[in-house]
Amino acid sequence: MDIERLKGSINNLRWAKFIAIIFLAKGVLMILAILIGIIVLIPLSVGVISRVETAARMFILIFLLLIGIPFLIFAAAMIILHLRTGSSLLEASKDLSRFKDTGDTDYAYIGMEKLSSFIKFHGWITLINMILWIINIVISTFISAALQAFLSSVGNMQNL
Amino acid sequence: MDTERLKNSLNNLIWAKVMAVGFILEGAILVFGCITLPLGILSIMAGLKLWQASDDLSRFKNLGDPEYAYIGIEGLSSFMRLYGWLILIPLTLITVGVIFAIFVYLARL
Numbered sequence: 001m002d003i004e005r006l007k008g009s010i011n012n013l014r015w016a017k018f019i020a021i022i023f024l025a026k027g028v029l030m031i032l033a034i035l036i037g038i039i040v041l042i043p044l045s046v047g048v049i050s051r052v053e054t055a056a057r058m059f060i061l062i063f064l065l066l067i068g069i070p071f072l073i074f075a076a077a078m079i080i081l082h083l084r085t086g087s088s089l090l091e092a093s094k095d096l097s098r099f100k101d102t103g104d105t106d107y108a109y110i111g112m113e114k115l116s117s118f119i120k121f122h123g124w125i126t127l128i129n130m131i132l133w134i135i136n137i138v139i140s141t142f143i144s145a146a147l148q149a150f151l152s153s154v155g156n157m158q159n160l
Numbered sequence: 161m162d163t164e165r166l167k168n169s170l171n172n173l174i175w176a177k178v179m180a181v182g183f184i185l186e187g188a189i190l191v192f193g194c195i196t197l198p199l200g201i202l203s204i205m206a207g208l209k210l211w212q213a214s215d216d217l218s219r220f221k222n223l224g225d226p227e228y229a230y231i232g233i234e235g236l237s238s239f240m241r242l243y244g245w246l247i248l249i250p251l252t253l254i255t256v257g258v259i260f261a262i263f264v265y266l267a268r269l
Contacts, residue, residue, distance in 0.1 A: 001161035001163055001166065001226045001229070002161075002226070003161055005230055006161065006229070006230060006233065008230075009229075009230040009231075009233040009234040009237065010233055010237060011234070011237040011238075011241075012237045012238070012240045012241040012244070013240075015240045015241045015243070015244030016240045016244075018244050018247070018248070019240065019243055019244055019247060022247050022251075105161050105162070108161070108166070108169075109162075109165050109166060109169040110169075112166065112169040112170055113169045113171070115236070116169065116170060116171040116172045117172070119172045119173070119175050119176045119179065120171075120172040120175045122175070122179055123172065123174075123175030123176070123178040123179050124175075126178055126179045126181075126182035126183075127178055127182075129182065130181075130182055130185070133185075
């Protein structure tokens with residue numbers, strides 16, 4: 001294989017570094033958002049729970065656990081994916097830059113491996129986002145259909 | 161250069177296709193918005209470029225022809241540029257919007 005040609009075909013590594021930094025920043029921002037959310041929500045929910053009756057308190061606790069735990073697991077997975085996507089792309093762009101500068105082919109192989117990891121992690125993020133879109137579309141369609149049915153039934157009752 | 165080692169270092173090309181589909185679908189949604197139209201076009205272009213690059217790199221893995229490796233890596237580099245713009249444009253617009261909102265708020269005070 002022609003090393004010089006391979007070097008020539010590897011371009012836009014600054015863009016790759018920029019994308020990597022954005023992914024890392026997104027991961028850090030997600031961590032901050034979760035921490036702020038926990039700091040704000042815990043005293044708020046404790047305040048609400050202490051005011052209601054025991055039966056309602058249990059219901060609220062179960063509801064919070066049912067919503068909160070899956071959300072936290074999902075958020076942790078997304079944070080890890082974003083951080084790993086960013087770090088693998090940053091390392092890949094560094095290794096490929098070294099290959100371009102020094103011509104050492106080992107850096108090319110390592111860089112390509114890291115780039116493959118970036119593609120895998122980003123693929124997971126894309127897949128999760130697509131599943132979320134589908135869930136969002138299904139839920140919004142269901143809610144709008146239920147709302148329309150409710151409004152039409154109210155209209156029928158008023159006509160009667 | 162060891163072609164076999166380069167072949168082995170290129171993996172997860174199916175995930176690249178998943179990514180490409182995501183970019184194209186996102187672009188197809190963004191194209192319908194008046195302001196987001198350029199971003200939609202850019203997203204579709206990035207998706208198609210990534211699809212093409214993953215096709216070329218798969219061909220390199222299957223056939224061993226280094227010509228496909230060069231073209232595939234060039235395509236991947238172009239995808240990085242397009243993806244970079246795809247991030248930079250909304251980031252700039254949001255920053256400008258926030259600065260403008262701060263100015264308006266300060267002017268009202």
